Amino acid sequence: MESKNAASRQVRGSKKTTEAAKRRKDIPDGQLTKELRAQLRRLDMAKVREENQTEAAGRERQKNKPGSHDNDNGKVAVKREKLLEGGDQSLATPLSCLSPKSIMDLEMELVYTDEEDIPFEFADPVEPTSTQSSRHGSEEDAVGTSDDVPLPQIDKQLQVTLKAASSCYRENNYEAAVEQLSTAWELCSKGAATEDPIETYPEDISSIASFIETKFVICYLKLKKPEEALNHSHRSIILNPAYFRNHLRQAAVFRCLERCSEAARSAMVADHIYWLMGGTEQHTSKLIKRYWQVIHEEAMIREVSFTAMYTPFVAGGKADKIEKLKSIFAKKHPGYVEHIYTDPHGFHILPQTAGNPPLPPRQYLLTLGFRSKHIGKILERWSDKKLPIFSDRKAPFCPVTEEETKAFWKNTGKRILPIMDFIRSTKLTDSRCPCSRGIEKLHLASCLGRLQREGEQSQVIHQALAELATVPYLQDLKKRDARLLQSLMADAMDTLEGSCDGERVWSRIQKIGLIEDYLFQAEDDYLQKKRLRRDKTVETKMNRTHPAT
Structure with a gap:
């Protein structure tokens, strides 16, 4: 860790754009919330990417895909042939055809890098000077720095422990490395993160703890x-x-657990964060996009209850375009026409055409086709809401029974989750509510809690917190969104700690959504009965006026 100061200065230097962003926004420092400060770090990075088609490559059959079963090879091969087909033939880009060994090679470079330097991403920015220079070291993914930035001094005992863990890791003694890291975490939790904790920013201590994690x-x-x-x-x-x-390491974990849609989203977020925080190395960027592409293709191939079609977005009448897309989809995928749904909220991006700033990426519309009409209709109903819900109950005023929860999970919940995760795998931001992804996971956690699956509930709450913590780096937040984000994270932390005080924010959101559904359905039923009564009255009058002869 001898070079930690240089590495940290490099990452800290990438925050210099924050000051310029503050001046452009003309917002006094005292009025900036923590979330707004996080947003301002990204204002100098363009939100759009250039069109960058991947080079042609041969197709690799499903037999090379890890975790596949022989009896599924036929279905997988057919689905691979249809992957990424849309109304525009330019979308049907060649598949990545990477073998499991090639995927592991990607992960060795992106995921298993053993950094010795703790990155302090949260450090306050400083104005650059003419004497600044860029560091060229083991970390290729940073920008120029200032040598005058004071950095916290890591506690000596903690530093020795982390060096020992790194040595064990490089000697392939991973169990010993875990033991050393456990000791380091214990030291950090007791306040021994830096030499002077009182003078250290809380964000720097968080960076050290994150480094251990x-x-x-x-x-x-x-x-x-x-x-x-x-x-x-x-x-x-x-x-x-x-x-x-x-985020890349989270993606690798999800991939190992065969949760490919969630892994693809983590890789997509990693690609965004890399450029947002000042990464400039083209080689690293291409590796991340390649990794994202491979995992996304894996997600598309694995799903058998639905299939997807991405179509380049062209400005024009959206309603007519959606109907045309449904017609095209039905011709291309006749086995998935029980219900066809085009996501009308926001746009999707694909790794094959997600270039680098400042040029824009190509935007796509996502059309999904389902084998089950029930699942398709529920997904469409849920997606029309500004805030997500995770229930199909018809009686929102009655308490949820254990039998109802089990039936919902079996018939709907576990079948619709893969679809929701897949939609998010190419959708970086949400045009309706920035916190939607986190709310979806918190609804799932509540459902798992009612099913008495505490271990899974804790894991999902941690995932929701990770999603919510990343939100300010993905899109701008309005004041009400920032307040909602803070409330969700506070309630999620209370739930993890076992606190049962009051109703959770996401529970109130779901209750309101179900009540709205109930009222809309009651209104529809009333209007339908009213039309029937009117038609019956008219028919009766006609019969009286013109009696049958």
């Missing part, structure tokens, strides 16, 4: 224990959402 992740992955690594990956993001490798 992310080391746990790669050790447990090496030990083939992704279940153990999962919560550590979530906590590393909660503590430091501004470090792109934390």
Whole structure:
């Protein structure tokens, strides 16, 4: 860790754009909330990317895909042939055809890097001077820095422990590395993170704790224990959402657990965070996009209850366009026409055409086709709401019974979750509510709690907190969105700690949504009965006026 000061100055230097952003926004420092400060770090990075088609490559059959079963090879091969087909033939880009070994090579470079330097992403920015220079070291993904930035001094005992953990890791003694990291975490939790904790920014201490958590992740992955690594990956993001490798390691854990849609989203977020925080190395960027593409294709191939079609967005009448897309989809995928749905809220981006700032990415509309009409209709009904719900109850004023929860989970919940995750795998932001992804996960956690699956509930709450912590880095927040974000995170933390005081924010959101559904349905029923009575009255009058002869 001898070079930690230089590395930290480099990452800290990437925050210099914050001051310029503040001047452009003309917002006094005292009025900036924590969330707004996080947003301002990204104002100098363009939100759009250039069109960058991937090079042609041959197709690799499903037999090379890890975790596949022989009896599924036929279905997978057919679905791979249809992948990424849309109304515009330019969308049907070649698939990545990477073997499991090639995927592991990507992960060795992106995920299993053993950093010795703790990145301080949250450090206050400073104005650059003419004497600044860029560091060229093991971390290729940072920008120019200032040598005058004071950095916190890591506690000596903690520093020795982390060096020992790194040595064990490089000697492939991962169990010993986990033991050293456990000691380091204990020291950190007792306040021994820096030499002078009183003078240290809380964000810097969070960066140190996140550094330990992310080391746990790669050790447990090496030990083939992704279940153990999962919560550590979530906590590393909660503590430091501004470090792109934390998101890549979360993606690797999800991939090992065969949760490919969630892994693809984590890789997409990592790509965004990399450029947002000042990463400029083209090689690293291409590797991240390649990794995202491979995982996203894996997600598309694995799903058998639905299939997807991405179509380049062209400005024009949206309603007519959606009807045309449904017609095109039905011709291309006749086995998935029980219900066809085009996501009308926001746009999707694909790794194949997500270039680098400042040029814009290509935007796509996503059309989904389902084998089950019930699941398709529920998804469409839920997606029309500004705030998400996770229930199909018809009696919102009655308490939920255990039998109702089990029936909902079996018939709807576990079947619709993969679809919701897939939609988010190419949708970086949400045009209706920035916190939607976190709310979806918190609804799921409540459902798991009612099913008495406490371990899974805790894991999902950690995942929701990681999603919410990342929100300010993905899109601008209005004041009401910032307040909602703070309330959701506070209630989620209380739930993890076992506090049962009051109703949770997401529970109130769901209750209001169900009541709205109930009232709309009651109104529809009333109007339908009114039309029937009117028609019957007219028919009766006609019969009296013109009696049958």
